[in-house]
Amino acid sequence: MLRFGILSTAKIGREHLIPAIQSANNASLVAIASRKLSSAKKLAAQTGAPLAFGSYEEMLESDEIDAVYIPLPTSQHVEWSVKAANAGKHVLCEKPISLSATDIKKIINARDKNKVIVSEAFMVTYHPQWIKVRDLLAKGAIGTLRHIDASFTYFNTDAKNMRNRPELGGGALPDIGVYPTVTARFATGLEPTRVQALVDYDPNFGVDRYANILAEFPGFKMTFYVSTQLGNRQSMVFHGDKGFIELSAPFNSNLYEGDEVRVHNAGHSETKIFRFTGLNQYVLEIEAFAKAASGKKQHLFSLEESVLNQKVIDAIYKAGKSGRWQNV
Helix, strand or coil: CCEEEEEEHHHHHHHHHHHHHHCCCCCEEEEECCHHHHHHHHHHHHHHHEEEEEHHHHHCCCCCCCEEECCCCCCCHHHCHHHHHCCCEEEECCCCCCCHHHHHHHHHHHHHHHCEEEECCCHHCCCHHHHHHHHHHCCCCCEEEEEEEEEEEEECCCCCCCHHCCHCCCCHHHHHHHHHHHHHHHHHCCCCCCEEEEEECCCCCCCEEEEEEEEEEEEEEEEEEEECCCEEEEEEEEECCCCEEEEEECCCCCCCCEEEEEECCCCCCCEEECCCCCCHHHHHHHHHHHHCCCCCCCCCHHHHHHHHHHHHHHHHHHHHHHHHCEEC
């Protein structure tokens, strides 16, 4: 059992990762750390974690911990990923692991120096619906892929929320723009070569609240938009000359209509539906991570993949400012 400690009492840890660790067949929740010992003790009592620490450093020094999950504000991800790796802990860090592709190299160096596993928590890459899409594309289920279209939006104008605070790494692109890019890359196995973008910033918060992107991949194009100030929507469509594939809940599984991959033929006269019910992509992520940490062969989302994905986000920001095509 991989013994996990949680670095902070953040909402995503409370609502998704802690329950996932508790449900996983090869991991256990051992500790909660917070800058306030009272907060750590409270969450530890609620979750049944036997240990609580009043500082992150104290937990990293503990021999009772094998791995840490880091759900801190984005601006602190690089710092604490490096510190955790240097403490000899395996690291699962919430996305985005960095606000710059070049900064991820610091984590890679710490990973290699300490011979630990460090992975960015892209839970979507462990969901079988995305493995199915990848296989369908590879087998030519929709002929030649010509276009991908996607969206990911929600509405949040809370000034205190980290997504609206630039000093904490807020903004639509770091929070949700990473999902269309990572899933398109995962499903096709290809990298975009250049991007165009319109990026709109909130005048009060100073973070990007909307972005509309055109990306060129070898052989096809991708368009997508993301926003933190639009009604909730998630979509992903892969369009080929012989049909198209659409997902009902591409990023947050078990939402809306459930987890379905639908394959439509060119004339829209035939539809094949692949349903994935009763799955939790966070549990699948934890189990894969724990398996890799135990030395077993297991594909994880690597830091090298993190660099490639963040390069796309970096290029989108540059394209938004320049108004021109930006090479990735």
